[in-house]
Structure formats: structure tokens, C-alpha cells
Amino acid sequence: MTARLRQAMAGLHTWAGVCLGTLLFIIFWMGSLSVFDREIDRWMMPATRLPAPAATPSLDATVVPVAERLAAGAAMWTVVLPGARVPAIELRYTDGQGQPVRRHIDPASGRLLPEAGSVGASGFFFPFHFRLHLRFADLGYWLVGAAGMAMLVLLVSGVIVHRRIFSDFFTFRPTRALPRAVLDVHNLSGVLVLPFHFVITLSGLIIFFAIYFPAAYQVAYTGAAGGARAAFDQAAFGSWQRPASGRPGELASLDAMLATARALWQGREAYQVRVRHPGDAAAYVEIRRSVADDIPMNIDRLIFDGTSGRLLHRHGARPVMAVQRFIAGLHFIQFRHGLLRGLYFVAGLAGCMMIGSGLLFWLAARRRRGAGAGMRLVEALTVGGMTGTMIATLAFLLANRLLPAELAGRAGVEMQVFFGVWVLGFCHAALRPHEAWRAQSRMIGLAAVAAVVLNTLTTGLHPLAAVAAGQWAVAGVDGVLLLSAGLAGWAARHGRRSSTAAHAAVDGGHG
Amino acid sequence: MVSRVLAAVGAGYAFAAGAVALLAVALPAVAGMAHSEAVVLAAMLGFIIYLLVLLWAAVEPRLWRVWAGLLGGAALSWVLALGIRLPVAA
Numbered sequence: 001m002t003a004r005l006r007q008a009m010a011g012l013h014t015w016a017g018v019c020l021g022t023l024l025f026i027i028f029w030m031g032s033l034s035v036f037d038r039e040i041d042r043w044m045m046p047a048t049r050l051p052a053p054a055a056t057p058s059l060d061a062t063v064v065p066v067a068e069r070l071a072a073g074a075a076m077w078t079v080v081l082p083g084a085r086v087p088a089i090e091l092r093y094t095d096g097q098g099q100p101v102r103r104h105i106d107p108a109s110g111r112l113l114p115e116a117g118s119v120g121a122s123g124f125f126f127p128f129h130f131r132l133h134l135r136f137a138d139l140g141y142w143l144v145g146a147a148g149m150a151m152l153v154l155l156v157s158g159v160i161v162h163r164r165i166f167s168d169f170f171t172f173r174p175t176r177a178l179p180r181a182v183l184d185v186h187n188l189s190g191v192l193v194l195p196f197h198f199v200i201t202l203s204g205l206i207i208f209f210a211i212y213f214p215a216a217y218q219v220a221y222t223g224a225a226g227g228a229r230a231a232f233d234q235a236a237f238g239s240w241q242r243p244a245s246g247r248p249g250e251l252a253s254l255d256a257m258l259a260t261a262r263a264l265w266q267g268r269e270a271y272q273v274r275v276r277h278p279g280d281a282a283a284y285v286e287i288r289r290s291v292a293d294d295i296p297m298n299i300d301r302l303i304f305d306g307t308s309g310r311l312l313h314r315h316g317a318r319p320v321m322a323v324q325r326f327i328a329g330l331h332f333i334q335f336r337h338g339l340l341r342g343l344y345f346v347a348g349l350a351g352c353m354m355i356g357s358g359l360l361f362w363l364a365a366r367r368r369r370g371a372g373a374g375m376r377l378v379e380a381l382t383v384g385g386m387t388g389t390m391i392a393t394l395a396f397l398l399a400n401r402l403l404p405a406e407l408a409g410r411a412g413v414e415m416q417v418f419f420g421v422w423v424l425g426f427c428h429a430a431l432r433p434h435e436a437w438r439a440q441s442r443m444i445g446l447a448a449v450a451a452v453v454l455n456t457l458t459t460g461l462h463p464l465a466a467v468a469a470g471q472w473a474v475a476g477v478d479g480v481l482l483l484s485a486g487l488a489g490w491a492a493r494h495g496r497r498s499s500t501a502a503h504a505a506v507d508g509g510h511g
Numbered sequence: 512m513v514s515r516v517l518a519a520v521g522a523g524y525a526f527a528a529g530a531v532a533l534l535a536v537a538l539p540a541v542a543g544m545a546h547s548e549a550v551v552l553a554a555m556l557g558f559i560i561y562l563l564v565l566l567w568a569a570v571e572p573r574l575w576r577v578w579a580g581l582l583g584g585a586a587l588s589w590v591l592a593l594g595i596r597l598p599v600a601a
Contacts, residue, residue: 005570012569146520152562157569202558209554215528216535216550216557219592235547320548324555 022385030129032348039473040121062110117410203331238315249281252309380430387440388425394447401454441492448485519568522581527561529588
């Protein structure tokens, strides 16, 4: 390997890291939280903390009457069947104002649960992870995609730059001077979890292949009737549609359709039932197979006629698509495996730690050469992007427990709290660069403890009671909150001013 | 520096997208693959192609070769892709 190549790679690694590191940290942070989004949902939506349903409930008895009342006039409504992670039936539709609505139904009694007043982790952290809540012109997708490509470039160039990759496994000198210790954290977290980082980044990009390389279907399906995208979706994903007739129609038994689906799929379960044009004579029902059984995110789906219950269309992935769905499944880990999900969470946080310590190493090395305006900016962005994002995350949870249930637009206020606190975190980091690390670490500790206390006060379920009640999702969220409080407190107390950043980096990985 | 970044990110993407478009229409024509399958395979390979292009653009010492290689390659693959484009069987 020539010195020139190594030098070029070092420059590439530095600049790609400094420019996109903070964005990558945020994406990894939100992705790590999304691994347990359903569990955080239970914490944030106390009414849905139900025992796991023993058998598949009757949709005709529990859901259809509710859906016909609530979603009257909607172009479609969707039912997500309950399972171990989401014990309540979910009903989704778009209301008269065009706003998406998600309601929960107790599968045992068929009772409609009160409005959650929150989009939860699955409605906030998860979309944050892949589109940053920027809907305009798919801008969020493209920023995340650019960061993803930069991550691949950083991983390859990082391997080339580090000449002693194997001995880096065993090198950690926390007592050494700041830049060296931070670099050890960077190398250790980078090397140990390298295969995971490469696979998770590449698979994340591949999930959205149709957004990032629209050229493929645009050229292949030019001039197709109904547009290139629709033609491709129909061939690849089995999208099936027909217009409404305008004549009223009675919906046939959904339970009977589910029984047919189960038989066609050799006993494997469905997870989603979608009724299009409900109440119309041309209504049709799309049933999707559960992704909890195996790694690939299968696209097995059946289309039934809404009024007769007759099977109209059946779709499954073709070979290359099946490979794509396998790669997507590796990324989403929706299959049943709690331990593996835990490892994904830890590996994702190790990614945060690697990205954060890389930025801190650059800052520490730069500071020795004197601070410029550019460095000040990166410093503020780094602190705000790391500890600030964690505080905003906790503020989102605190708002969830503090806002009154009857507040109009409560779910939106929760999100505004996140963004408001986030902006404050960046401002604080820009105005008080020398204290921001310690102050924000202390705030993380306080907010995490406050979240656990508020959950106990508002729902009566303290962590030990949650364990006793078998509410593992709630107990787990509380446990991780308490653990992060401890780590943040330790970081704030032990972080001397000169090395605060290093401790904050370690804390960042565990928060 | 700015010119190299523009070449890598901009011209590099044009090249990668061109290669993806070419593969998406060439695979059914050459290997008899289904159109939808070729689209998925081509787009998945696109990320690897783009990664290699970005790395090459960072390493190649002569900047004019980066520009020429990527713009030339992009033009060639787009012309070929649009040339081969087959009528889609419905």
C-alpha cells in the first residue's frame, strides 16, 4: 500500500467524517432506538400495556364494527394484527382532514382503547432514522442516503488508514492524553463492530433502492401504461388495484379470508389486513403475511374480493427480489429474536460511539493547533448533535408523561418539544463551548431519572412492579433509562474540563 | 478540492445511475432476466459501483482523468441504455 494512497484516504476519512459525522450520529442514534420502537411505544402508550393475546381475535366481531364507525368515508383502513410485541390490535386510517390516525383495540374484549395522544417511537424515532422528518421533495431520504454512502466511504478509508487493525482490538489507553484516548475509543468501537456497520449501512441503502436509483425502473419501464413506477411496483411488489364502483356493497367475512390465507401459507400467520374502498361493491382486501417467522421481509400477499371473499390475486417475491427482501430483513430484524435485537441495539450504539469519538478526536487534535471559526462550528454541532440529541430524546419521553391527555394535538406538541429542546441544545453548545459537555451530560442524567419517576407516578408501574407484572417492554425501557442516568452522572462528575469530551464520548455510546 | 468533490459526488452519481440503467435493460436482453428482477439487481449493484467510484475519485492523482472518466462513462452508459431499451411486456 503506497504512502500516497494512505494519505488520500486519510484526507477523505477526515473530511467526510467532519462534514457528515453529526448527521451519521443522529441516524445511528435514531436507528438504535428504532430497534426497540415497539417496546418504547408500550412505555409511551400505557393503555396498550396488555397481556399478549393467546389466540387470533375475530376481526369480524372486534374490528369491523369499530372501523365502519370511525373510518366511515375513508378510502381504506388497515388492521395490524396483535402479537407479542404489540399486544393491541392497531387500526389505521386517514381522517376527513387527511391526517393519519392510529387507534388501538383490546383484542380480548373488542374495546376501543382511548386515543394514545402520541405517535410513539415507531411514529417518531423510526421515520426520523430514514427520512429525518423532512418530507419536501424526499430531501430527508436523500440526506440519509448521502450520509449512508459517506459511511461506506468512511469504513473503507478507515480500514486503509489504520495500519495496525488487528492490534487495535486490544488497545485502549483511557489514562493517556485526550486525543490518544479518544482515538483508542474510535478504533476499538470501529474495529470490533466493523462487519455490522458495513452490513447495516449497505442494507439500509438497499432497502430504498427505488428512491436512490430511480433510473433503473424509469429506463426499464419507459412508456408503460400508468407510469413506470406503477408498472414496476406491480411486477415486483404485486401491487394490485381497481377503482371503486360507486355502488354500495357489504364486506364479506375477514375471518374467513384470514383462514384461507393461513391455509395457502401452510399455516403461517398474516400480520396485516387492508380494506380498500370499504362499503363499496368493488371493495377489495389485501392480506400480508407476517414477517415475524423468518429473516426475509417477505412480500407474500393475497388480494380478496371484498364482497364475495373470493381470492383475486396472489403474489410472492421472485428470486432477486427475495434476496433484496432478505437484505432488508437483516436491517429491520422484525423476526422473533429478542437477544439478537439486543445485540443490534448495542452494536448501533457502538456506531454512535465510533462516530462521536472520531469527531472528538478531530476536535481535540485541532484544538492543539488553535481554534478557528470552523472548529467552533464543528464543536457546537458535535455537542448539540450528540448530547443535545440525547436530551431532546429524553424531553420527548418527558413530554409524553407530562402533557395532559385531553390536550388538543397532543402528539404534535410532543414532537415540537423534541425539536425545541434540540435547538436549545445546539444554541447552548454554541454559546458555552467549554461547559456544554458536562452541563448536558448532567442534564441527560437528570432527565433519564425524571422519566422513570414520571412513568411510575402517572401509570403506577415502577420498574420492579413492571418486572413482576411481566411488562418486559416497560421494565426494559426504565432499566436502560436508569443505566444511562448512571453513566451520564459518572461522565459529568469525573469529566475534568480537559478530558470532558472523552468521557462524554464513552457516555454517548451507552446512553 | 471542490472540483474533486463535485466530480466524485455529482459525475460519480451520473455514472453509477447510468451503469444501473444499462444493467437494468441489458440483463433482460442478454440473460433473459425478468424486467422487475433486473431493476432490483441493477439498483442493488449501483451502491457498490458508486462506492468504488467515490473511492477512485479520491485516490486518482490527475483530476482531469476523474472528470473525463466519469462523464465519458456516464454518457456512454446512458446512450447504450437508451439504445437497448426494450418494449416492456405488460
